[in-house]
Amino acid sequence: MARSSPATSPPAEASAKAGHYPLVTEFVSPLDCTVTSLLGGVPPLPLRNDAMPRTPNLLRLLADPPGRADRRSIGRSNAVAALVLKHPHSRNFGTAQLVRALWHSDPVVRMRAADALEKASTSKPAIISRFKSELLGLLSETSQQELRWHLALMLPRLPLTPGERRRSVPHLRRYLDDRSSIVKTCALQAIFELSKQDSSLRSEALDLLRAAARSGTAAMRARSRILLKKLESGL
DSSP, X not given: OOOOOOTTOOOOTTTOOGGGSOOOOSOOOOOOOOOOOTTSOOOOOOOOGGGSOSSOOHXXXXXXXXXXXXXXXXXXXXXXHHHHHHOTTOTXXXXXXXXXXXXXXXXXXXXXXXXXXXXXXXHOGGGGGGGHHHHHHHHHHOOOHHHHHHHHHHGGGSOOXXXXXXXXXXXXXXXXXXXXXXXXXXXXXXXXXHHHHOGGGHHHHHHHHHHHHHHSOHHHHHHHHHHHHHHHTTO
């Protein structure tokens, strides 16, 4: 699959600069973004208005202060998801700007952008539809684990053609060799979801889930057993 770039022509990872993003000058109250993690996490609490800066620039919300980058924290990604859900077509903090951030030079920004986009698409899958080509391209090329697991979860929410579904599966199979157990588990979930949309993928999905149920990580085994029951019973 050829590499793609978002419709708004995002900069490459090596050349993107935070200063290129415009500043929002109005205050927008965040929505209650309640998203349950694939692996059984607790939905996030509603975000307080006082947690939002008065000028919520998208990158300012996603980034950490210089020298304090922390990939273990989602930062304000819940707030960003809320803003995008409320104003998806905004020039300042809409979906296109969030997709651009997936190519940012800072891996923390990329990670949180993916987290926010996945959460927003959980509530409203159509929000990512027009960025299908860009997300499919990134699915095939990224090696960052946080992007991989969020892209795997978003993939079945895209309006894929039968050919696009089939071409996506090899990338998800490659994710099963990732060092991250979360990436592997999310890839299995995506393969299961795609097989529900396309019966020609069912046999491959069953084989992969059965193998993971036998020899995968603890999270993979637990998830595979649940998904196998659903797939074998036709759910």
